[in-house]
Structures are given as C-alpha cells and as structure tokens.
Amino acid sequence: MRHFAVVGSGPAGFYTAEALGKAYGEAARIDIIDRYPVPYGLIRFGVAPDHQSLKAVSKRYDQVAAGESVRFVGNVNVGEDVSVAELTDLYDAVILAIGAPHDRKLGIPGEELPGVVGSAEFVGWYNGHPDFAGLSPPLDGTHAAVIGNGNVALDCARILSKNRHEFEGSDIVGHALEALERGSIETVTILGRRGPHQISMTPKELGELGHLEIATPVVDAADFPPLEADQALEPGHRKSITILRDFASAGPDASKRKRIVFDFFAKPVRIEGDGKAERLIVERTVLDESGAAKGTGETYEVPASLIVTSIGYQTPRMEGVPYDQRGGKFANEQGKIADGLYAVGWARRGPTGTIGTNRPDGYEVAEHVATAIPAGSDGDRPGGAGLDALLQERGVRATSFDDWRAIEAAEIAAARPGSPREKFVRHGDWLKILGR
Numbered sequence: 001m002r003h004f005a006v007v008g009s010g011p012a013g014f015y016t017a018e019a020l021g022k023a024y025g026e027a028a029r030i031d032i033i034d035r036y037p038v039p040y041g042l043i044r045f046g047v048a049p050d051h052q053s054l055k056a057v058s059k060r061y062d063q064v065a066a067g068e069s070v071r072f073v074g075n076v077n078v079g080e081d082v083s084v085a086e087l088t089d090l091y092d093a094v095i096l097a098i099g100a101p102h103d104r105k106l107g108i109p110g111e112e113l114p115g116v117v118g119s120a121e122f123v124g125w126y127n128g129h130p131d132f133a134g135l136s137p138p139l140d141g142t143h144a145a146v147i148g149n150g151n152v153a154l155d156c157a158r159i160l161s162k163n164r165h166e167f168e169g170s171d172i173v174g175h176a177l178e179a180l181e182r183g184s185i186e187t188v189t190i191l192g193r194r195g196p197h198q199i200s201m202t203p204k205e206l207g208e209l210g211h212l213e214i215a216t217p218v219v220d221a222a223d224f225p226p227l228e229a230d231q232a233l234e235p236g237h238r239k240s241i242t243i244l245r246d247f248a249s250a251g252p253d254a255s256k257r258k259r260i261v262f263d264f265f266a267k268p269v270r271i272e273g274d275g276k277a278e279r280l281i282v283e284r285t286v287l288d289e290s291g292a293a294k295g296t297g298e299t300y301e302v303p304a305s306l307i308v309t310s311i312g313y314q315t316p317r318m319e320g321v322p323y324d325q326r327g328g329k330f331a332n333e334q335g336k337i338a339d340g341l342y343a344v345g346w347a348r349r350g351p352t353g354t355i356g357t358n359r360p361d362g363y364e365v366a367e368h369v370a371t372a373i374p375a376g377s378d379g380d381r382p383g384g385a386g387l388d389a390l391l392q393e394r395g396v397r398a399t400s401f402d403d404w405r406a407i408e409a410a411e412i413a414a415a416r417p418g419s420p421r422e423k424f425v426r427h428g429d430w431l432k433i434l435g436r
C-alpha cells in the first residue's frame with residue numbers, strides 16, 4: 001500500500017487526488033488535508049458569488065472525496081498543526097496544493113492607510129472567508145478604485161455596482177449584502193498601467209458590465225490603437241477588446257446612476273488622505289518599444305475612499321520548502337520540489353489560469369509521482385493512521401467529509417430566500433454545527 005497526502009482541497013488538490021486514484025486504484029490511500037472544515041478553496045472563497053454555475057464543478061470533487069481510497073481531513077493547518085517535514089515522513093509523497101492566498105503589494109506610499117484593501121481580503125469578505133469576516137470595507141464614500149486589469153478586478157468592480165435584486169440566486173454572504181446595500185459608492189474606477197490590448201479580462205466577464213441594472217461602463221475611445229491592430233490578437237482576447245470598443249462607441253448609459261470607469265495608461269504612485277484613503281495620485285503612462293508602461297511625468301488625482309488592489313497573489317512560505325521569490329510560489333521543476341515533495345495548482349504555477357487549468361496540472365504531477373513510485377510497489381509509511389495519531393497527541397480535532405456535509409446541510413437550511421445557502425463565516429460556527 002502507498003500513502004499520499006495532498007495539502008489543500010481546492011481544484012488543484014482534488015484533480016491531483018482524482019489522478020492519483022486512477023493511477024494507483026486500490027493500492028493507495030490519499031488524504032486531502034485542508035486547514036478548514038469546508039473544502040474547495042477558491043471555488044468557495046474566490047469565485048464570485050454571482051457566478052454560481054462555475055461552482056457546480058465541486059460536484060465532481062464530491063465524487064472524488066466519496067471514493068474508497070480518498071479521505072478528506074479538514075481543520076488541519078499544515079505548517080501549524082503538523083509540519084511538511086512530518087508529513088513527508090508519514091507519507092510516500094506529499095503534494096502541496098495550498099494555492100496563493102496572499103495579495104501582492106503595490107509598494108507605494110499610503111498603501112497602509114485604512115480604506116486600502118487587497119482583493120484577496122475584499123473577495124474573501126463578500127465570499128465568507130473566516131479571516132476577512134470582520135473586514136468592514138468603507139462603502140460610505142461615493143468613489144472606489146480597483147487597481148488591476150484582470151478578471152478579479154472586474155469581479156470586485158461588478159460586486160460594488162450591483163443592487164440587491166441582482167444578487168438573487170447568488171451565495172454572497174449576508175453581512176456583505178447588507179453593507180453593499182447601505183453603501184453609497186457611485187463611481188468605481190478600474191486602473192491599469194497599460195492599455196486595452198494588455199488587459200487580462202475575458203469576454204464573458206467584460207460583457208456582463210453591459211447588462212448591469214444600475215451601472216454603466218465608461219471607456220474612452222482615445223485609449224485604443226487603430227482597429228487594424230486587433231487583427232493580430234488571439235481570437236478570445238480580440239473579443240474582449242471588441243466589447244471594450246463597443247462600450248466606448250455606445251458611450252455611458254445616462255439612465256444608470258453608477259459608473260464603472262476604465263482608466264488605462266494609469267500608474268498609481270501614491271495614496272493620500274487624512275488618516276484614511278481619500279485619493280489616488282496617478283501617473284499617466286505610455287507604452288515603450290517593449291510594451292512596458294513608461295511614466296510620462298503627468299499626474300492626476302482619482303478620488304477613492306475604498307481602494308482595492310488586484311495585482312496578483314502569492315503562495316505563503318512554508319518551513320523547509322524552497323521558494324521562488326520572483327514567481328511568488330514554491331520552487332519546483334515540473335511540479336517536483338524534492339524527492340517525495342511536489343506542488344500543484346497556483347502553488348506550483350503562480351496565480352494564473354482558470355479552474356480547468358488545474359486539471360492537466362494535477363494529472364501531470366500525479367504522473368510524475370507514479371513514475372517515481374511505481375504502482376504495485378509496496379511502502380512502509382504509516383500514512384493516515386500516523387497522521388491521526390500525531391493529531392490526537394496534539395489535541396487537533398480533524399473533520400471529515402461527512403462533517404462538511406453536515407455544515408453544508410446547515411448552510412442550505414439557513415439560506416435566505418433566493419440564495420442557495422447562507423455561508424457560515426466563522427470557524428467557531430462551523431465547529432458548533434459539528435457539536436464541538
């Protein structure tokens with residue numbers, strides 16, 4: 001029998017467990033360990049609450065978790081409750097699938113002012129992440145800014161621009177829904193250092209901005225290169241640019257009271273305010289020959305009492321695990337960190353790619369594991385039994401997939417009308433449901 005530990009129950013962890021299950025069949029036991037009693041990583045805590053259809057992929061993960069050879073071990077924080085070195089002693093291989101939950105910093109003066117929040121925090125707040133339940137982002141001003149030109153920036157701007165009715169069918173948490181409804185944000189400015197051709201926004205997410213009930217996109221036609229330049233773009237990307245061009249030529253819809261303003265060629269240089277964020281000082285840029293943004297020296301102000309930075313994520317360091325500082329991920333060669341230690345998903349590749357990108361990634365790493373530890377060979381590691389003994393000795397009470405099912409049932413039972421569930425957002429609430 002072989003024993004594997006997959007640390008992290010997001011998409012990458014589940015796809016890897018699925019692939020290991022296929023490669024080893026009954027000859028392996030796979031523990032999927034997560035710090036929380038609720039699985040799925042960013043599918044629960046990242047993907048926008050008004051994008052419910054995307055979350056349906058978790059049904060596939062449930063089937064993996066229900067497999068005979070797979071066990072979900074929740075409520076165990078690797079690095080605190082048990083170390084990576086201890087896991088590599090207990091299991092034949094350990095696969096780190098912990099994602100990239102930390103915001104990258106802008107590195108500009110004023111970033112520490114109240115009112116400046118990272119997108120991981122803001123997204124975590126409206127998605128019921130326990131670490132950010134108490135965030136309380138300032139929504140009482142009229143102007144917000146979102147820094148970044150990717151889909152997460154679009155998610156943040158859209159969530160700030162919807163009315164209560166538009167959240168029907170979503171699983172946005174109650175505290176965020178109430179706060180957004182009470183809030184008074186009228187203008188959300190999305191800033192990008194480069195131009196429309198350099199965005200990382202996909203057509204579906206951009207297109208949604210054209211169908212909001214009370215908000216309208218504002219795009220300046222002068223920001224675009226000549227139309228012919230679009231021909232060189234990859235088709236999906238070209239579609240995104242066409243949507244932006246359409247927004248520019250249609251002009252803002254005057255019947256809508258909120259505006260989502262695209263500010264391209266805009267490099268934030270400073271955040272100012274009296275004890276809290278009040279405005280961004282932005283430098284106008286142009287593209288140099290290599291396509292990088294170059295400051296022109298011209299600056300201007302963008303008013304904003306809430307500033308969400310959405311410029312990428314990082315994997316946290318873990319003791320004894322080599323780290324790639326530049327990439328903000330574990331140092332690895334095709335997923336291998338060291339003998340018996342691997343990384344998958346965002347912890348391997350950095351924070352890029354969709355949910356689906358993690359599937360080939362997980363399968364590839366599982367293949368490397370199966371090459372290094374051939375199926376049919378026997379090992380002498382204690383695996384899950386060894387982990388259970390260690391956790392018991394330390395008073396750590398792990399949770400099971402059935403426990404998750406109990407939490408999910410309670411969340412569904414508590415759902416407000418029109419919502420699939422009312423997410424419980426405190427660690428203590430989860431444990432209370434389990435009678436602990």
Ligand SMILES: Cc1cc2nc3c(=O)[nH]c(=O)nc-3n(C[C@H](O)[C@H](O)[C@H](O)COP(=O)(O)OP(=O)(O)OC[C@H]3O[C@@H](n4cnc5c(N)ncnc54)[C@H](O)[C@@H]3O)c2cc1C
Binds near residue numbers: 009036353356
């Ligand atoms: C805001 C946002 C919105 C997104 N929206 C979309 C979308 O609409 N469509 C799409 O296709 N993709 C979307 N993505 C991308 C998608 O979520 C990622 O590709 C995917 O979640 C990465 O999977 P992962 O398993 O590597 O990491 P994660 O999903 O982050 O999973 C990591 C898991 O590891 C656990 N963990 C972390 N540290 C520890 C520890 N020390 N011990 C134990 N467990 C630990 C976490 O609890 C978590 O369960 C979005 C991403 C973000 C940030």
